[in-house]
Amino acid sequence: MKEHPVRKDRQWIKSVLPDPAWGMFPDNIGGLSDDSRSACEGDLFFLRHGKNGVNWAFLEDAIKAGVRLVVTDSSIRSNWLTEAIFHSVPVVFVDDLLNTMGRVASSFWGNPSEKMKVVAVTGTNGKTTSSFLTRSVMVQSGIPTGLIGTVVFDIGDEVVEATQTTPGILDLHRLLGEAWLKGLRGMSMEVSSHALDQGRVSGLSFSVVHFTNLTRDHLDYHPDMESYYQAKKRLFSRQNPDGSHPICVVNGDDSWGKRLISELVLEKRTPIIIGESQDADISPKNVSIGIDGIRGVIRTPKGDLHIESPMTGHYNLMNIMGVIGCSIALEIPLDLISRGISAQHGVPGRFEVIRSDRNISVIVDYAHTDDALENLLGAVRPLCKGKVITVFGCGGDRDRGKRPRMGEKAGRLSDMVMLTSDNPRTEDPERILDEIEPALKGTGTPYERIADRKRAIFRAISIARPGDSVVIAGKGHENYQILGKIKHHFDDREVAREALGIDL
Ligand SMILES: CC(=O)N[C@H]1[C@@H](OP(=O)(O)OP(=O)(O)OC[C@H]2O[C@@H](n3ccc(=O)[nH]c3=O)[C@H](O)[C@@H]2O)O[C@H](CO)[C@@H](O)[C@@H]1O[C@H](C)C(=O)N[C@@H](C)C(=O)N[C@H](CCC(=O)O)C(=O)O
Numbered sequence: 001m002k003e004h005p006v007r008k009d010r011q012w013i014k015s016v017l018p019d020p021a022w023g024m025f026p027d028n029i030g031g032l033s034d035d036s037r038s039a040c041e042g043d044l045f046f047l048r049h050g051k052n053g054v055n056w057a058f059l060e061d062a063i064k065a066g067v068r069l070v071v072t073d074s075s076i077r078s079n080w081l082t083e084a085i086f087h088s089v090p091v092v093f094v095d096d097l098l099n100t101m102g103r104v105a106s107s108f109w110g111n112p113s114e115k116m117k118v119v120a121v122t123g124t125n126g127k128t129t130s131s132f133l134t135r136s137v138m139v140q141s142g143i144p145t146g147l148i149g150t151v152v153f154d155i156g157d158e159v160v161e162a163t164q165t166t167p168g169i170l171d172l173h174r175l176l177g178e179a180w181l182k183g184l185r186g187m188s189m190e191v192s193s194h195a196l197d198q199g200r201v202s203g204l205s206f207s208v209v210h211f212t213n214l215t216r217d218h219l220d221y222h223p224d225m226e227s228y229y230q231a232k233k234r235l236f237s238r239q240n241p242d243g244s245h246p247i248c249v250v251n252g253d254d255s256w257g258k259r260l261i262s263e264l265v266l267e268k269r270t271p272i273i274i275g276e277s278q279d280a281d282i283s284p285k286n287v288s289i290g291i292d293g294i295r296g297v298i299r300t301p302k303g304d305l306h307i308e309s310p311m312t313g314h315y316n317l318m319n320i321m322g323v324i325g326c327s328i329a330l331e332i333p334l335d336l337i338s339r340g341i342s343a344q345h346g347v348p349g350r351f352e353v354i355r356s357d358r359n360i361s362v363i364v365d366y367a368h369t370d371d372a373l374e375n376l377l378g379a380v381r382p383l384c385k386g387k388v389i390t391v392f393g394c395g396g397d398r399d400r401g402k403r404p405r406m407g408e409k410a411g412r413l414s415d416m417v418m419l420t421s422d423n424p425r426t427e428d429p430e431r432i433l434d435e436i437e438p439a440l441k442g443t444g445t446p447y448e449r450i451a452d453r454k455r456a457i458f459r460a461i462s463i464a465r466p467g468d469s470v471v472i473a474g475k476g477h478e479n480y481q482i483l484g485k486i487k488h489h490f491d492d493r494e495v496a497r498e499a500l501g502i503d504l
């Protein structure tokens with residue numbers, strides 16, 4: 001049985017759940033699970049609907065694994081109950097399973113998010129960057145803070161590669177619970193639209209929520225931009241379990257951000273607005289963006305704030321201003337905010353420069369939306385003395401609508417393009433390139449089409465001349481490429497070093 005530091009006896013179970021429809025509460029619960037593959041003896045098992053309904057075999061497997069209590073949705077009543085009775089496992093029915101899961105999981109771990117400062121960021125781009133920066137500021141201000149997002153789940157002495165941007169509801173509560181037990185008092189986390197749509201943050205309490213921007217992405221999952229926006233909006237309209245609302249920080253320069261602000265104001269909420277305009281609560285006063293980073297003065301409601309960051313590009317200025325908003329919401333003094341921003345030297349796979357003695361800049365970046373690609377190439381152009389050579393592709397089994405858009409942006413903003421594969425997944429790599437190519441061709445920019453990503457990177461670096469920049473976009477920190485259903489080891493940074501002749 002899984003060890004749990006907090007005793008979860010019958011009294012506790014009775015306090016969080018209605019009586020079982022059949023059987024009696026067990027004496028104690030060892031852990032929580034909602035997946036038969038990881039269910040353990042002594043667990044409380046949540047039986048959930050999947051996209052194909054309820055799979056009774058999962059329940060059977062969970063019972064075989066020794067789960068002690070089953071909690072499920074009232075709508076799931078069927079002859080499987082006989083199965084549970086046969087195996088003598090008590091069953092509890094609830095009307096809102098996700099809400100119950102959130103409450104039970106939070107309570108199981110001692111309601112960590114209610115005791116910690118939890119800052120959540122959402123938006124199409126900038127979540128990872130903002131979450132790293134926010135953590136840095138929180139740490140500088142003396143709050144030991146963890147990180148949950150696309151790159152890593154970092155809870156003190158335990159840093160694991162992220163499996164998802166926002167983990168499943170039970171993992172999320174567990175990570176917070178373990179973080180609290182390890183002495184962390186803050187968490188900086190990314191919340192994806194998938195997570196919001198699927199209620200993965202149910203039961204969590206947030207101190208501050210931050211909206212970066214919304215541009216086209218994930219329309220393989222959300223039917224349209226309106227649904228995508230509504231999913232994101234949930235983070236701002238939801239209440240914490242105690243009925244309070246988190247403080248909202250919103251990018252007022254983004255058109256969807258503007259809409260969010262007006263809807264929040266109608267709900268009598270007062271978001272902290274960031275943006276270029278002096279009407280924003282947080283705006284640049286005198287800022288320069290150069291090859292060596294961003295420095296200058298930001299206007300804030302608490303006075304002028306000096307910033308000096310090694311990160312570059314206008315979009316990172318927007319990320320920094322959002323993080324300043326979150327930090328002010330947490331009442332962190334300006335000098336510590338400034339220190340935290342300077343201390344964050346970069347984020348893995350985000351504008352990561354591969355240095356060599358070849359006098360060409362190789363930049364690896366996670367940009368995989370047309371907006372991110374446009375911002376990235378816009379940031380590289382003024383820093384580059386020579387030509388901009390862009391290597392990029394688009395993921396398979398994902399939003400196909402962004403393919404021509406990325407092709408057009410790459411062509412229009414580069415001097416040369418290597419059209420290649422991203423993560424083709426189960427799609428034919430050549431068919432993906434077919435869907436990108438016409439828009440790229442339409443820009444008139446020279447390009448080569450090389451589906452093999454390693455060959456494409458080698459080719460781009462081989463044609464680069466001193467002063468040129470090679471931008472390798474799309475995979476950033478990822479150390480794999482998904483071909484079919486298999487993940488193969490692949491790291492743009494390693495391949496670039498190999499092509500540059502740098503010892504690995
Ligand atoms: C499309 C999608 O988001 N699917 C999520 C969804 O899956 P689903 O509805 O199909 O559920 P299911 O797999 O049928 O399972 C239903 C229930 O049966 C359980 N189960 C399932 C299999 C089994 O053998 N035994 C078993 O008990 C499952 O644990 C679950 O409780 O619910 C599952 C349980 O929470 C998630 O793991 C799963 O995320 C998948 C794996 C995923 O990674 N989705 C991606 C698209 C995603 O969420 N991405 C965003 C980031 C996007 C970005 O910004 O790039 C993220 O936050 O990572």
Ligand SMILES: Nc1ncnc2c1ncn2[C@@H]1O[C@H](COP(=O)(O)OP(=O)(O)OP(=O)(O)O)[C@@H](O)[C@H]1O
Nearest residue numbers: 124125126127128129150315350366367372375376
């Ligand atoms: N505020 C921003 N606006 C537009 N583009 C941005 C912004 N911040 C970062 N980017 C670009 O988007 C890429 C991804 O950035 P980041 O990882 O911070 O975003 P993300 O929201 O976490 O992305 P994902 O959801 O795909 O993990 C960066 O590599 C950069 O090219």
